[in-house]
Each structure stands twice: as C-alpha cells, then as structure tokens.
Amino acid sequence: MWTALVAGLVALIACGFGFWxxxxxxxxxxxIAVLYVMTVVIGLMGVLVxxxxxxxxxxxxxxxxxEAGMPVMxxxxxxxxxxxxxxGHIYPWMxxxxxxxxxxxxxxVHKLPYLNPTFFVSRSVFYLVLWSVFALxxxxxxxxxxxxxxxNLRPRLRVLSAVMAPIMGMTLTGAGTDWIMSLAxxxxxxxxxxxxxxxxxxxxxxxxxxAAYWNDRRSHLPVTVSHYYALGRVLFxxxxxxxxxxxxxxxITWIAxxxxxxxxxxxxxxxxxxxxxxxxxxxxxxxxFVVLITYVVKRSRGLLAFMAAYLLIAQYFEVHWxxxxxxxxxxxxxxxxxxxxxxxALLSLAAALWAQRGRLLAPAFDPRFGEAARYESW
Amino acid sequence: MADTPVITGELSPPKLHEQLLxxxxxxxxxxxxxxxxxxxxxxxxGAFAITxxxxxxxxxxxxxxxxxxAFPIINFVWWIGIGHAGTFISAILLLLEQRWRTSxxxxxxxxxxxxxxxxxxxxxxxxxxxxxxxWLVPYPATMHVWPNFKSALPWDAAAVFTYALVSLLxxxxxxxxxxxxxxxxxxxxxxxxxxxxxxxxxxxxxxxWRRYRVTYGLLGGLATPLVVSVHSVVSTDYAISLVPGxxxxxxxxxxxxxxxxxxxxxxxxxxxxxxxxxxxxxVVTTRHLDAMGKMLLVTGWVVAYSYIAEWFYAWYGxxxxxxxxFWHQYLFGPGAPVVWTALFCNMVVPQFFWSRRIRQNDxxxxxLSIFALVGMWAERFMIIADSLQRDYLPSSWYYYAPTWVDWxxxxxxxxxxxxxxxxxxxxxxxxxxxxxxxxxxxxxxxKQEEAAA
Numbered sequence: 001m002w003t004a005l006v007a008g009l010v011a012l013i014a015c016g017f018g019f020w021x022x023x024x025x026x027x028x029x030x031x032i033a034v035l036y037v038m039t040v041v042i043g044l045m046g047v048l049v050x051x052x053x054x055x056x057x058x059x060x061x062x063x064x065x066x067e068a069g070m071p072v073m074x075x076x077x078x079x080x081x082x083x084x085x086x087x088g089h090i091y092p093w094m095x096x097x098x099x100x101x102x103x104x105x106x107x108x109v110h111k112l113p114y115l116n117p118t119f120f121v122s123r124s125v126f127y128l129v130l131w132s133v134f135a136l137x138x139x140x141x142x143x144x145x146x147x148x149x150x151x152n153l154r155p156r157l158r159v160l161s162a163v164m165a166p167i168m169g170m171t172l173t174g175a176g177t178d179w180i181m182s183l184a185x186x187x188x189x190x191x192x193x194x195x196x197x198x199x200x201x202x203x204x205x206x207x208x209x210x211a212a213y214w215n216d217r218r219s220h221l222p223v224t225v226s227h228y229y230a231l232g233r234v235l236f237x238x239x240x241x242x243x244x245x246x247x248x249x250x251x252i253t254w255i256a257x258x259x260x261x262x263x264x265x266x267x268x269x270x271x272x273x274x275x276x277x278x279x280x281x282x283x284x285x286x287x288x289f290v291v292l293i294t295y296v297v298k299r300s301r302g303l304l305a306f307m308a309a310y311l312l313i314a315q316y317f318e319v320h321w322x323x324x325x326x327x328x329x330x331x332x333x334x335x336x337x338x339x340x341x342x343x344x345a346l347l348s349l350a351a352a353l354w355a356q357r358g359r360l361l362a363p364a365f366d367p368r369f370g371e372a373a374r375y376e377s378w
Numbered sequence: 379m380a381d382t383p384v385i386t387g388e389l390s391p392p393k394l395h396e397q398l399l400x401x402x403x404x405x406x407x408x409x410x411x412x413x414x415x416x417x418x419x420x421x422x423x424g425a426f427a428i429t430x431x432x433x434x435x436x437x438x439x440x441x442x443x444x445x446x447x448a449f450p451i452i453n454f455v456w457w458i459g460i461g462h463a464g465t466f467i468s469a470i471l472l473l474l475e476q477r478w479r480t481s482x483x484x485x486x487x488x489x490x491x492x493x494x495x496x497x498x499x500x501x502x503x504x505x506x507x508x509x510x511x512x513w514l515v516p517y518p519a520t521m522h523v524w525p526n527f528k529s530a531l532p533w534d535a536a537a538v539f540t541y542a543l544v545s546l547l548x549x550x551x552x553x554x555x556x557x558x559x560x561x562x563x564x565x566x567x568x569x570x571x572x573x574x575x576x577x578x579x580x581x582x583x584x585x586x587w588r589r590y591r592v593t594y595g596l597l598g599g600l601a602t603p604l605v606v607s608v609h610s611v612v613s614t615d616y617a618i619s620l621v622p623g624x625x626x627x628x629x630x631x632x633x634x635x636x637x638x639x640x641x642x643x644x645x646x647x648x649x650x651x652x653x654x655x656x657x658x659x660x661v662v663t664t665r666h667l668d669a670m671g672k673m674l675l676v677t678g679w680v681v682a683y684s685y686i687a688e689w690f691y692a693w694y695g696x697x698x699x700x701x702x703x704f705w706h707q708y709l710f711g712p713g714a715p716v717v718w719t720a721l722f723c724n725m726v727v728p729q730f731f732w733s734r735r736i737r738q739n740d741x742x743x744x745x746l747s748i749f750a751l752v753g754m755w756a757e758r759f760m761i762i763a764d765s766l767q768r769d770y771l772p773s774s775w776y777y778y779a780p781t782w783v784d785w786x787x788x789x790x791x792x793x794x795x796x797x798x799x800x801x802x803x804x805x806x807x808x809x810x811x812x813x814x815x816x817x818x819x820x821x822x823x824x825k826q827e828e829a830a831a
Binding site for chain 2: 097106165193
C-alpha cells in the first residue's frame with residue numbers, strides 16, 4: 001500500500017510539474033488516466049449491482065474484492081478536479097476559435113445550453129457525488145454484516161441496487177457524453193451510453209478476476225475452479241457485449257456515411273491511430289474471444305488470470321483510443337500518458353488497499369456465503 | 379420473504395405424470411371449441427385478405443410512397459419480437475441454470491414458432507410478388523445473379539430463417555421424451571401410433587439421455603446468439619438508412635430489449651389462462667409469475683432508457699430533421715396518440731412490476747402484459763409509419779391510414795397464432811413432463827439432504 005501511495009504521489013507531482021509546463025497535454029493524459037480507472041471502478045459497481053439485483057449466490061465469495069474498489073470512487077472524484085478546473089484546455093466547445101468555422105458555429109450555438117462550463121461542471125460534480133455515495137453505501141452495508149450481531153442487510157442492498165441500476169445507466173450515459181463524446185462536438189452516436197456501460201463492465205470483471213486470483217494465490221480466499229469458471233463466463237459475456245455495441249457503433253455509422261458522423265471513425269482508421277483500431281478488433285476482441293470461449297481456459301486459474309490482466313491492459317488502449325485522437329490525430333502517445341496513468345492507478349490502488357486493511361476478505365457472515373463456498377458448476 | 383418453490387405440493391412421479399399428460403386425452407369443453415371456432419374464423423378472414431391482396435396487388439393496402447413500409451413491416455417486427463422470449467427462456471435461462479424456466483419453456487418455445495410463422499408471412503407478402511421470394515436465397519442461378527447483400531432484405535431472410543430452424547429443432551428435441559411418454563400412456567391405438575412415430579424410437583435408455591443432453595446443450599449454445607442477432611439484424615433494416623428517426627446506432631440493443639419485453643408479455647398472457655384452466659398452479663407457481671414480471675421490468679427499463687437516449691440525442695445531435703421528428707412529429711404530429719400510447723405502455727406500465735404483490739397476482743400481470751403488447755405494437759407504428767409520413771421533403775408528406783385489408787391480415791395472423799396455439803395445447807404436452815419430473819426429483823433429494831443435515 002505504502003509503495004503504491006509513494007509511487008503514485010511521485011507521479012502526481014510529476015504531472016503537476018507537467019501541468020505548469022504544458023497544461024493541455026497533461027490534462028488530456030490525465031483525462032485518459034482518470035477515465036480508464038473510473039471505468040474499471042464503475043464496472044466493479046456494475047458487477048455488484050447486477051449480482052445483488054439478480055440475487056446471485058456464487059459472487060458472494062468474491063464480493064468483498066469488488067467492494068474494495070468502492071472507496072476509490074470518491075478518490076477519483078477528487079482526482080477529477082483538475083479536469084473541471086482546466087476544462088478550457090481540453091474541450092473544443094470552450095474555445096472561441098472553434099466557433100469561427102460556420103458549420104461548427106451552428107452546431108456549437110445549438111449545443112450551448114448543454115455544453116457550457118457552468119452546466120458541464122455542475123453535471124460532472126453531480127455524477128461524481130452520486131456515484132461516490134452509492135459506492136460507499138454498497139461497501140458500508142456489506143461490511144456492517146461482518147460486525148455482531150451480523151444483521152442481514154442483503155435485502156436492503158438488493159433494493160438499493162435495483163433502484164440504482166437505471167440511475168447508474170443514465171448517469172453513465174450522461175458522463176460518457178460529457179467527458180468523451182463532447183471532445184468531438186459535432187459527433188453523436190446514440191449507442192454511446194450502452195458502449196460505455198459495456199466497456200466498464202468488461203474492465204470491472206477483469207479486475208475482479210485478477211483480484212480473485214491474487215488472493216487465491218496467497219491462500220487468502222477459498223476460490224474454487226467453479227468460481228473461476230463463473231467469472232470466466234461473465235468475462236466472456238461482457239467481452240461479447242462490448243464487441244456488440246462497438247460493432248454496431250461502427251457499422252451503422254459506416255453504412256450510412258453521414259459526414260458529421262464518419263469523421264470520428266475516419267480519424268481513427270487512417271494515420272497513426274489505424275494500428276490501434278486494428279488492435280481493438282483483433283487484440284481486444286478477436287484474441288480474447290477465441291481464448292475465452294474454450295471450456296479449459298475458463299476453468300484454469302492461471303490462464304484466466306492472464307486473460308483478465310490482458311483485458312485490463314487492453315481496456316487502457318480502448319479508453320485511449322476513444323479520447324486521444326481528439327488531442328492530436330498525428331500522434332498516438334504522449335510522454336505524459338504513462339505518467340498520468342501511473343499516478344491515478346497507483347493512488348487508486350493505495351486507496352483500495354487502505355480501505356481494505358483490517359477487514360475480512362470475504363463477507364463470511366452474509367447468509368449466502370455458505371452457498372457460495374459450496375458452489376459447483378460444470 | 380422466502381421465494382415460492384418452482385414446484386409446490388406433492389412431488390411424486392406418478393401423480394405429476396398423470397397431471398401433466400392427461401390434458402392431451404381429456405375431452406375439451408365448449409369454451410375450447412368456441413375458441414377454436416373463433417380463431418379459425420379469424421384465420422379464414424386473414425386467408426381471404428391475403429388472397430385478395432395477391433389477386434388485386436398491394437394497392438389494396440394503405441401503403442403508399444413515402445410510407446412504403448407500413449402495416450406489413452410493423453406487424454412483421456411485432457411478431458418476430460414476440461418470438462424472442464421463447465428462445466431467451468430455452469437458451470439463455472438454460473445456460474444460466476435457472477430452474478424457473480422448466481415449467482414454461484415448452485409454451486414459450488411453441489409461442490416462438492407460431493409467432494415466427496406469422497412474422498415470416500409479412501415480408502413475403504410485402505415483396506408484392508411473393509412467388510419470387512426464392513430470389514432472396516443465394517441459390518446457384520444460371521445467370522449468376524445473386525441477392526444484393528448490401529440490402530437489408532436478404533439479411534432478414536437469413537436471420538429469420540435461421541431463427542425459425544434452430545427454434546424448431548430446439549422445441550422438437552425437448553419434446554421427444556414427452557412424445558414417447560404419450561406413446562406409452564395415451565389411450566387408443568391411433569394416438570399411440572401417431573405419438574410413436576413422432577417419438578422416433580425413444581426408449582429413455584442411458585445412451586438416449588446422454589445424447590439428448592449433449593444435443594440440447596449444443597442447441598442452447600447455438601440459440602443464445604440468435605436471441606440477440608435476429609432483432610439486431612431487423613433493427614438494421616432501419617438504422618442503416620438516413621430516414622429521420624431511423625438512423626440511430628442504439629437501434630440493435632433497443633430492439634432486442636423491446637423484443638424480449640413483448641415476448642415475456644405474451645408468455646404471461648398465454649401462461650396465466652393455462653395454469654387456471656388446467657389447474658397447473660403447482661407447476662407454474664407465483665415464483666414463475668414473479669420472475670417473468672421482473673423480466674418485464676428489466677426489459678421495460680431497457681426500452682425506457684432507449685427512448686430517453688434517442689429523444690436526448692435527437693436534440694443533442696443538432697440535425698434539424700431529427701429534432702423535428704422526435705420533438706414535433708412524434709409528440710404532436712398526426713400519429714401522436716399512437717406515440718403517447720407507446721410511451722405510456724412501455725415506460726409507465728412496467729413500473730407497476732416493482733411491486734411483488736402485482737408481479738405475483740396473475741390477473742394484474744395478465745392485464746399489464748396486454749398493455750405491454752399494445753405498447754410494443756404502437757412503438758413499431760411510431761418508428762415505421764410515423765417516421766415515413768414526414769421525411770425531408772414536405773411536398774411529399776403523406777398521411778398513412780391502414781385499409782380493411784391491412785386490418786384483416788393482421789386479425790388473420792392473430793387468429794392463426796391462436797389456432798396453432800390451441801391445437802398445440804390440445805395435442806402436445808405443453809408442460810415439459812420429463813424436465814419437471816427431473817426437477818421434482820432434484821428438489822426432493824435436496825429436501826432429504828437438508829433434513830439429514
């Protein structure tokens with residue numbers, strides 16, 4: 001925990017220094033880094049919401065690992081402040097110069113009631129506060145079951161999750177539109193909300209699988225092959241869900257060929273971002289699809305953990321691919337990108353580990369824990 | 379509050395066997411015969427309207443440019459959507475190891491087949507010259523003329539045909555052990571012979587069951603992507619175009635959500651009378667109603683979310699025609715009552731299913747499910763007819779109204795659906811007997827283990 005904290009702080013200070021040198025470059029790198037980690041944390045929230053709502057028993061074994069990610073949400077809210085402060089360095093609709101183009105002028109004036117600094121910042125604060133409160137409640141009520149007299153708070157968590165599910169879907173759509181889609185103000189894709197949800201769920205499940213493996217290897221948690229098999233199936237399902245939304249996002253845009261829409265993909269399919277687009281198809285989808293569809297891999301601890309780690313890394317490229325071309329279409333990476341992601345990821349990891357210290361690694365007093373421990377699936 | 383078990387009452391095999399199979403040979407009452415006659419009459423009306431349409435040409439319908447896709451395509455999408463719950467219950471719930479699927483999967487699968495049959499009829503008639511329907515198939519033609527694969531029509535043909543084929547195989551495979559049971563138990567030689575032919579020599583040996591399990595699992599895996607793919611393909615019929623209100627990347631998940639929503643509504647509409655008329659409350663319990671109500675709530679939210687997203691992005695995108703379509707034509711245009719009906723039935727009505735009491739009340743669930751089906755039909759009317767009535771050129775705006783032939787064909791498909799369904803519950807074991815018996819056995823074993831512990 002301390003190593004992650006110190007290393008994260010060093011990277012944070014470096015980013016602060018970079019901000020002084022070139023605020024626009026560092027803020028873009030910071031946006032990519034924060035949204036990458038945020039998609040993973042929201043994915044973990046999504047997994048918790050789905051398992052509570054469906055009243056699933058087996059995920060109880062690994063639930064606390066997902067809950068460890070919940071205290072990261074308010075930390076990410078704080079780490080998002082530089083974006084809100086430096087919004088003018090990132091979003092083109094903040095620049096007067098963007099209005100000089102007649103076509104752009106029309107669209108930007110139309111969107112002004114929505115895309116203006118006050119409303120943008122207010123919405124962002126609303127999303128971050130709401131998600132933070134929800135995340136903390138999810139963890140707090142679960143941890144409360146560990147303490148005598150071990151109240152059964154599952155029904156309360158189930159109601160909270162069911163009510164929050166549509167709210168999460170809508171706020172995530174709003175956040176995706178504000179923070180990512182509005183980087184290209186002329187572009188619109190109606191499926192973008194589902195797309196962001198799928199990205200988050202895939203990343204969250206990958207992180208959860210990796211955490212399960214990590215704790216299993218250290219003999220902290222009695223995770224069985226059946227749990228890995230279940231996690232593997234969920235990972236595969238979300239991989240397909242993400243590919244489905246990504247495919248239709250591309251296909252419908254491509255075949256209709258509207259100038260205002262295809263620009264977004266043209267930017268990513270020619271020039272330096274072409275390689276990254278091909279990686280998205282073959283590296284982020286093709287390879288994991290072929291591997292994860294097999295029964296053997298889903299039941300193999302090591303192989304599944306490897307695929308989870310692979311997908312977690314691929315998720316960074318996905319978020320990068322969504323944002324970076326709007327920064328500079330001629331250059332894929334910036335030196336500040338790894339520094340920013342190191343700062344955000346390490347500080348988030350430190351926050352998760354700090355919140356987890358002294359806590360049970362599994363909700364052993366949850367009424368469904370026994371069922372989860374006995375879970376068998378062939 | 380603990381959930382009701384998926385089977386209640388006595389779980390003894392002979393009693394269950396008798397209860398589930400005897401409706402096939404118990405004489406039917408007047409109500410059944412009245413239903414049969416009514417659905418038969420409606421089918422005849424549909425057949426007459428179809429014959430008339432082919433005889434006179436499609437000019438007898440209300441379709442006219444720019445509303446070239448009207449009733450036929452609205453009803454095609456509505457019916458094919460209804461079919462989705464069958465595949466969802468058979469395939470996805472099977473892979474998710476959900477026990478509550480067991481008692482209702484046969485009815486849902488049959489419903490799928492009968493709904494797909496109605497759906498498939500419409501694009502064929504809409505071709506105008508249905509006798510050339512085989513042109514949609516990429517057969518080795520002498521002139522090397524192939525279907526235009528960039529057109530959505532061959533996609534639909536491929537998607538619907540695959541769907542119908544896999545659904546039929548899945549349904550029939552599940553039926554084989556029950557048909558064999560009918561062969562062994564049905565009174566009269568003729569019945570025994572007929573069921574015997576369809577049972578294809580099933581003897582229930584270990585080898586038979588092993589092969590059955592493997593094939594059933596494989597078909598489940600094959601059918602799972604179909605739940606999503608068919609309606610996604612259907613949605614691209616619209617989304618690939620430039621028509622305002624159609625060109626939306628959200629259409630595939632939005633259509634799939636709506637399809638499963640209407641499908642579960644139809645399963646409730648069919649299951650509620652079945653459990654009452656045949657006294658099946660012990661195998662189709664409040665647990666089933668509760669689970670189906672939750673599915674309606676979840677998929678209703680998918681639809682509601684999609685509406686919110688499309689109305690918002692129509693404004694956000696800034697395209698004038700798109701804004702006009704969503705914020706004026708839909709809400710205040712000539713089709714506004716239909717649009718408001720869709721919004722009410724698909725956004726407000728599912729919210730009733732938050733209440734467990736409503737979910738477990740069969741009569742209320744049944745009434746709300748009818749609203750859901752009406753809502754989904756209204757949604758298809760909104761998307762298809764309302765969008766086409768007013769596109770980019772105000773000079774070509776047109777007010778669409780269906781003719782008596784359109785309505786007659788629609789009533790005919792409903793009648794044909796009902797007729798097939800009534801014949802199905804008369805002659806085919808509509809509750810999967812073998813599966814229910816196996817589940818009852820498992821539940822009894824679990825009870826004994828719990829008692830021993």
